[in-house]
């Protein structure tokens with residue numbers, strides 16, 4: 001269970017202010033939705049939190065400790081996992097192996113010791129398999145463990161990506177549009193899975209999502225970005241009723257019917 005905060009997070013690309021002093025305070029085991037029109041800075045926010053694109057100003061704190069400035073691998077090792085907007089599964093590797101890559105930064109073995117086939121390395125590999133199978137179980141995808149990663153449907157791949165992020169037992173999970181391309185029944189499954197991740201694992205979730213029905217249904221609170229700045233924060237009902245949010249979405253009505 002971790003408390004994630006950002007303070008005054010800013011980042012610009014040339015002349016574009018992609019993030020403009022964003023303050024975020026996500027208590028432990030909360031599901032926080034991040035919404036906003038295209039180009040609002042949502043993905044940039046996740047990239048800044050996980051260290052892929054370090055902020056030019058401001059801080060990211062995990063349980064009160066500043067983690068901005070650390071390398072992405074160090075931030076991941078502190079317990080911040082993430083998934084990406086586009087599917088990133090490797091074909092030519094089984095689903096199980098794909099999930100095991102989520103442990104990569106946590107495994108002690110390097111290529112040299114692995115090549116020697118030392119007993120300690122074999123033990124580490126066996127442990128990794130166990131953990132990966134448990135993660136596949138958790139997302140109800142264990143039966144696909146030996147399939148090729150690239151052969152799964154898009155929706156199945158999204159679940160495997162979540163398993164890959166879960167395998168290293170993060171305390172914070174950053175999800176970039178997990179419902180994109182999913183059919184309504186799959187979105188419902190995802191809704192249930194997200195609740196289980198929060199309730200059974202105590203993981204704090206920050207989720208960018210355009211599928212408003214999912215955001216309104218599952219998120220404890222929602223933060224709205226527009227032009228890199230936070231313009232609103234609150235429960236689903238508060239966000240729907242917020243005039244500034246309605247104006248930001250003008251022409252792309254925000255409603256629960258999505």
Ligand SMILES: Nc1ncnc2c1ncn2[C@@H]1O[C@H](COP(=O)(O)OP(=O)(O)OP(=O)(O)O)[C@@H](O)[C@H]1O
Nearest residue numbers: 013016017018036037038039040041042043044045
């Ligand atoms: N690597 C980059 N180089 C230059 N500009 C970038 C880069 N990444 C993002 N931007 C710009 O920063 C702004 C915010 O982009 P970002 O992708 O964070 O928005 P978003 O809210 O995630 O949008 P979408 O909903 O379309 O995914 C946009 O104007 C975008 O063009």
